Amino acid sequence: MIRLACLLALISLVPLVVFIFDLNGATATVFSFVGMPALGLALLIYFVERWRAGGFHEGPGTNQD
Numbered sequence: 001m002i003r004l005a006c007l008l009a010l011i012s013l014v015p016l017v018v019f020i021f022d023l024n025g026a027t028a029t030v031f032s033f034v035g036m037p038a039l040g041l042a043l044l045i046y047f048v049e050r051w052r053a054g055g056f057h058e059g060p061g062t063n064q065d
Contacts, residue, residue, distance in 0.1 A: 012038035018030070
């Protein structure tokens with residue numbers, strides 16, 4: 001699932017690069033409706049997988065000062 005999140009993050013960068021080189025309403029719309037949802041989904045998948053793997057709990061070795 002982490003690989004899927006990475007793939008979605010890369011897919012979200014494609015409209016951004018197109019948007020940078022061609023500033024008009026059509027590219028902005030593509031970035032808004034393709035790029036941002038793909039990035040949001042990638043972040044959601046990544047954080048859910050990290051949570052399931054125990055990446056966000058306090059355990060031995062964490063600084064609790």
